[in-house]
Amino acid sequence: MLTLSSLGGAGTVTGSKHLLSHDGRRILIDCGLFQGLKNLRELNWAQLPVEASSIDAVILTHAHLDHSGYLPKLVRDGFRGPIFATAATKDVSELILMDSAHLQEKDAEYANRKGYSKHKPALALYGVADAERALSQFRPVSFDKPVKLPGGATATYRHAGHILGAATVDIEWAGRRVVFSGDLGRYDDPMLPDPVAVPEADYVIVESTYGNRVHEAGDPTEMLRAIIERTVRRGGTLLIPAFAVGRAQSMLYHLWKLKTAGRLPDVPVFLDSPMAIDATELLHTHSADHRLPPEVCDDICAVATYTRDVEGSKAITASRYPKIVISASGMATGGRVLHHLKADAPSPKNTILFGGFQAAGTRGRALVQGAQEIKIHGEWIPVRAEIAELPMLSAHADSNELMRWLSGFRKRPNRVFIVHGEDEASEALRVRIDRELGWEATTPRQDQVFEL
Template structure:
């Protein structure tokens, strides 16, 4: 029996993950992500739905980040109504992510129409709250380690990926052949979550490669964070941290709480300014309280996520009051790549002031404002106008929730080699770097697939 795998996103790029697995009787889509970053990629979200995706039997979601689940409402808008399988943690976070995405798209379209900065007349959202609710209604929970049938002749099993709460690698089996999708792999050093569970045996491995050409340096990450905060506070400025609402906000809060408890940094006011981040924070706190399986056992039953002087900003009015902080403070706001959300208003107000610091604490895709800032841009376009960058910009990759190159290779190779390995969800040079290491160091067949390429398993 032939099993085919087609790459409808996440091939040659670090966004828009969609992988179609087909047998003669079943068609299952693994991840259903939104394209983000470069304009050419974002335009792909608006292209007509590929015919290959119109009659699938099921969707498997590895975790709740937009580039893995954010296209679900588009699929549903086309009339699709199949099951969407996810772990309980992912099923708790996907509604938060999709509802926020729909809200921001609608809000941005309204802003563009009001101020005329879009070339589209009228500007429309890709999807709305109704589409998001329909997609959320299709979620079906599957616990880690439990096997279930998807489609007519496939089975699915999730294992812990350690990337964010609920994240999983997915093992799909049909007619004795197995394909493993890594999803986004986390780090053994993640401060809140257990490390990824071992890769199971498989015939084909689809491996992410976000940090495939880089190695994180953990040894002085907390010292660097403390120094950035102290240096900024000494000159009377505030630190703005664009952070992914799911997991990165929690990791940063835990680090700030630890630094304050040790008196390494002053007890500055800490603001979390993102409705989505606050909703995700409630899920994480529930996970700690109820001892969810992916939480590090030494943290279960505790709340490590509340530094002193923490204020949760819920309303637009509260958010606006910290646009120009009157005293040194720390503002954590989504989105992590500065592609939308309340962080844009803070950037508009704070970037022109040399006293402030913008701290990038995660992966920034090409074409995003966070990448431009990290690359030293002196002007950033926000809401149709350019803003001058006088603030300091710092970057700390060690707070990333993505496995680095060494960790990816270590996880992939801890077991019998698959017949083929496909490097996805990475910039071309990052994917090629992992493929080369697997080939030269382990004599594996490892390739970087092209977008829309179809291979046989």
């Protein structure tokens, strides 16, 4: 008997972990970190309902922290099996997991030194050594070529768009064909390939981040120009919290378009995120996984001044001259962007621009919902800066695009499971699937077990 249970990513957009089990063997699809609301973050410290050592393999759809960030903890707890991922996902995961481990160690040390944590002492969920062990267990796979998994299963990876290396995964096991969407990207994205249609499946597990929304139409490059110009006229700084992998490169692309057209105001542009810098450079390494010609990659990478060292980052923060700063993390949950927010949020001259989904419980969500102050490093910071959004720059497919991908199946699956979405978004997508496709769709609860 083949069973499916969601150990994360059920009723929330974070912590994606979906477990397939058959005849005593277990395969985990994605292994993400919970982020956002405190009650979700606390789940990172809870024991999984299965022993880590009992999992035979992990299938990684892509490298974002909410899909990969629990891997070092899984390894720390005893997982010793292979981690299958595309070559680009392997490289991006190295950046993300090492950065996550470093930040967790650093945040624990900072909290202990400043004394603002309720935990005595504050501890890191995992450390750099755990991330290194996890990375040693990666096994790179190719797109569109079946790979054998433990227990007699096979998996086929197909392009999903979203970020570099992202894939949907088609798993055949125990006479069943189960397809996981991972996170689907946008159609007609200027940088990344369209999500590839999958011909058939017995069961589909689909994300629903934007299951209740359609992205606003309009030219994001032109909208970005307008935001830059009004900020510069005020003598302010445009701060862009951006995911180091995906949004940072997209922002550089649109800035490059403005510069090429002679429409970018004459202010310095900084990419202040070592991980985003490294991720941008991976565009050259994995040129087959995106649409950009090599010469365009060169030009995009040259738009910004890269800042790797801490002193350089502090100099950017201290400067009161108009400028554009792209810094991670994209939901303002950690990283260097927090120091920029502390400096820039209190001034009405400045603008803070979000271009991606902001999960519940994050500073990003609070800001786009109009928070008048935010807490950073134990200190409440007033927010007087303009808060702007460009939701069409999201790396996630919207409701129409999710339906477009689902419509690519040539025959009706037995059931669709809707995951990786807040309750309203998942329910809206379930209703659309029922109304427009006539398919049975279910929104799983955390740890609920289904027989396939």
